[in-house]
Amino acid sequence: MTTPPGPGPETPDRDPARRATIADVARAAGVSPSTASVVFSGKAPVAEATRQRVMAAAAELGYTGPDPRAASLRRGRSGIVAVVLEEHLRTAFLDPVKTAMMDGLTDGVATLGAGVLLLRDDADAGSDAPTLATAPVDAVVLIGCSGRMRTALDIVRSRGLPVVVIEGDAGDEVPRIELDNREAAGQLARHLQGLGHERVATVTLPFDVERRRGDVDEDRIAQGTVEVTRERLDGVREVFPDVRVVASSGSFIDEGVLAGRLLFAGGGTRPTAVIAQSDLLAAGVIRAAEEHGLRVPEDVSVTGFDGIRVDGLGSHVLTTAVQPAVEKGRAAGDAVARMLAGERAASIRFTCVFREGTTSGPAPTKTADDAPVDRRGVGDP
């Protein structure tokens, strides 16, 4: 009685305003829902004739495949991996290293059949944007290591989601993808030492969420929460214990310029070599040096870190530690995949490759107590 004897299956017993469901399709095709489901998932063999009938019915009803929401509830998987960045997207993607990493990551999770949901670690109570606490994700990748990462980590753990950390320490339970920051930085420092440099300064990434610029004292170093910064600094200090430490507020060319001005314009003794903790910072330092009439590498050597292509470096080739950024991302994706498969993912430590460029050279022979003359007098009143 509920099904009026209409002129065929094209008059099914359902509200036409409603979207068709797989049950509708099955009914129209005269098969069971499970068969229809299998036709779409391909998880079991189906007779070709049956398949055709189901597809035809689907086309007829405008059914375009299983509702992902229902499927993910049933399967217990959403096919989405959250990536938690510690900053504004614009900022995150300004950093070529992060971009490369993201690329590897999307690759990595794609093999697992997942997509990447961008999340910020400060998207909290205020807005009702999907947070780590509410997003339908299967796993989480944490990038960076700000203080807020602890919060993120707590949420993730209480949700019981697999998690991988890139460049950060989340305890032994959590697999991490890291770099031999200390060793690579040490190598750069030794390179400069071999060239005879003694008055060396280093321009670092931020030490903490405050991201304050300028000279840094021991206290702040000790209290720093950003692992990478400290590791790279430690590597340098092994070689140059008394290195002057200037912090930037982020990995940008402009920040490098600011730090460089501080180093070169200041009245004190100028360094003959600057070890920047990123290529972008290094590019800025070089620019600042040139602003002050200093030649690179004749008057001052500058090294970077990352091994990315930096625009605006002119003909310089940066002496730097090349890190496998894309691979790092891919490794994170793989680790997530493994955890989702129930395996235990191990932490991975990647190795940087030292690359000698044209921005480092022999230390200038000392003429006086001071550094080379500022040929353009920019720093003078």
Add this chain to the structure above:
Amino acid sequence: MTTPPGPGPETPDRDPARRATIADVARAAGVSPSTASVVFSGKAPVAEATRQRVMAAAAELGYTGPDPRAASLRRGRSGIVAVVLEEHLRTAFLDPVKTAMMDGLTDGVATLGAGVLLLRDDADAGSDAPTLATAPVDAVVLIGCSGRMRTALDIVRSRGLPVVVIEGDAGDEVPRIELDNREAAGQLARHLQGLGHERVATVTLPFDVERRRGDVDEDRIAQGTVEVTRERLDGVREVFPDVRVVASSGSFIDEGVLAGRLLFAGGGTRPTAVIAQSDLLAAGVIRAAEEHGLRVPEDVSVTGFDGIRVDGLGSHVLTTAVQPAVEKGRAAGDAVARMLAGERAASIRFTCVFREGTTSGPAPTKTADDAPVDRRGVGDP
């Protein structure tokens, strides 16, 4: 009978290996599931005492809130908006305009309580990554206008998802966010015309998915599928109908360099002004000009498009059309929000602002039939 008289609620009638559900919490708290649900959603008033009991039970059971998958099935919303990019992520995020747009977009969708899922328009059958066809998203934002966008559009429409297009034409049904490309380009051209330029070339974005570099003939222009490219070109041709057209394969400084070399090294007559369709291209053109010993703007004027900050431009300030990239993204987010709310979102057309910089100047006075001498002889054998 099913609940053994254990020593209290901490011995609930459930498999302890399973994650607690809201039903478990409700049972432990001695309330109904609906009440427990309301405690978490806050969608209805609950007595404080009840609330406390539920929260306590949740804490006890390690329940951290509703399962997003189940909630999204029930609600019919996943809180996720897909963003379809026409390229590799790394490539997409290399483009400052896109990054800025993405930023605005995440802002825009956040007001709606949604996150952004990154999708590529070629992530198809091959892998089983979540595609437009299978991702649990509430709405879709299409960026760009490659040929593959049509496919994406078909999928989206058959799924009945709200969709917004940024910089592309998807028919009148689909709200779009666009720019006054033609007018803005025309303005730049008139600016150069006013400065006396006659031999003008333009370096364009790609015309089609092939992205072939080099001089372009009428046929290819006519067959071009990329709206932006054509619109900006049209604007220029209104003023300079015979402009030489050189296509790049993307908005990159390097591409600008290649195009610039073609223009400046070639034996033919050199342009006195180059209208690049993006700031990055313009930066490359400038670099190429300087390679060839040409001064900007004395020997050749160069204009860009976008108004982003370009690193590596030295002291130049680009003459360009400044587009409101972040606003575009936010507008897309807003449009999606409106559509999700059942309203009909209108298309929006943003306006660029002409900015005169230091890279454009009066046309050099003609000395011979040829362009200024290549002072460094780079182009000579």
Add this chain to the structure above:
DNA sequence: TTGTAAGCGTTATCAC
């Protein structure tokens, strides 16, 4: 190869 049936964990609705 196909069908039956039992959920997946929530939340909207409505009655109390």
Add this chain to the structure above:
DNA sequence: GTGATAACGCTTACAA
């Protein structure tokens, strides 16, 4: 303010 009930749309043992 709280509770019973019925979906939401699908998948997958298991049985036939």
